[in-house]
Amino acid sequence: MIDVAERFETKTVHIGHAPLRGVQSKSTPIYQTSVFAFEGLEEVEQFYAGEGEYVYTRNGNPNQAELANAVARLEGAEAGVSAASGMGAIMAGLLAVLAPGDHVLASHEIYGGTYALLHNELSRFGIELECIQLGQMTKLADHVRPTTKLFFLETITNPLLTVVDMPYWIKEAKSLGLTVMVDNTFATPYLVQPISYGADLVVHSGTKYIGGHSDVTAGVLVGAQPTIKRATEIIANYGASLSPFEAWLTSRGLKTLAVRMERQCENASKVAAFLRDHPAIEQVYYPSPTDTFFFSRKKQGAMVSFVLADESKIYDFYRALHWIKLAPSLAGVETSVSHPVTTSHRAFSEQQRKETGITMGLVRLSVGIEAVEDIRLELDAALGK
Ligand SMILES: Cc1ncc(COP(=O)(O)O)c(C=O)c1O
Structure with missing residues (x-):
């Protein structure tokens, strides 16, 4: 990845470029392949020893990485991973952090799909959801239990476009030891970078402004390296990886x-x-x-x-x-x-x-x-x- 000027407008254009080795293509090629070939068994050994990058597209692909790295850098995060949809990225983020018995606090104004994932699906694995009206309270302490692990909120909510005092709520949640996950889909890192206020994980439906042309379904999750590593395994294991072409289209959209x-x-x-x-x-x-x-x-x-x-x-x-x-x-x-x-x-x-x-x-x-x-x-x- 080339190092670029610090201004957001310059970074979005130049940040993601994954050219073929030895070929100077101006735009990133589409690595439309399900698998990567090896020179011999020695190279296979090297890959599993951690020296190679790609083996199978469900586990990783340069186009997926280009998109994830670009959004991570624009959000000011250490690492990122892309997924087949915003919901895939949200699922990976939640499962990377939560275990059976954990309790989640979420703003009552979250996207319906996120609510359904927590309420209908993750509840079956013993994860409990509590929705709270942030506009009608000032403290989280009354809702925090010994099992409360994660606080989830959106920067701009859907459909009433409410913006809560995110810096305050992140500080409040962090003071209670919670992991904070922010859905920044409606605002994008162009308007605000929740990690700069202490959020641990930021998620996007890349289907929306990141892609920007109503022609892809994609998701990106960014945060600290260990959590993203775990989320990457979850995406591979659950089969929620982004296709190379969709990743390429989303990266193309991101430039503008x-x-x-x-x-x-x-x-x-x-x-x-x-x-x-x-x-x-x-x-x-x-x-x-x-x-x-x-x-x-x-x-x-x-x-x-x-x-x-x-x-x-x-x-x-x-x-x-x-x-x-x-x-x-x-x-x-x-x-x-x-x-x-x-x-x-x-x-x-x-x-x-x-x-x-x-x-x-x-x-x-x-x-x-x-x-x-x-x-x-x-x-x-x-x-x-
Ligand atoms: C705020 C928000 N988050 C997440 C999602 C889910 O994204 P996707 O449809 O890409 O799975 C959506 C979809 O509308 C959304 O509006």
């Missing part, structure tokens, strides 16, 4: 993270301001500069959620959109919308919807890189009908 984020955040803040003044909108969810005081840039992310004043118009709104697509994901260069109640939060009861504010009229908007005036015009037309 800084320019994409700059443009998408700028567009999002203008769209949020426009929506706040729109008569058809009852409420806009977009983090304030006060919420994001600990971000390394004066930007609040590229996701905006809003509630229609008349929720009976929700079907008309989606129908009236012309080029902004309804798609239950986010973070591509193209603006898209999703509808949490009928997709990610389908399982919520009417009562849960009322309690959380995830109502029928709620729209989640992922702002892309288009001309902001076109985004405004498209939304205005759909809202007006």
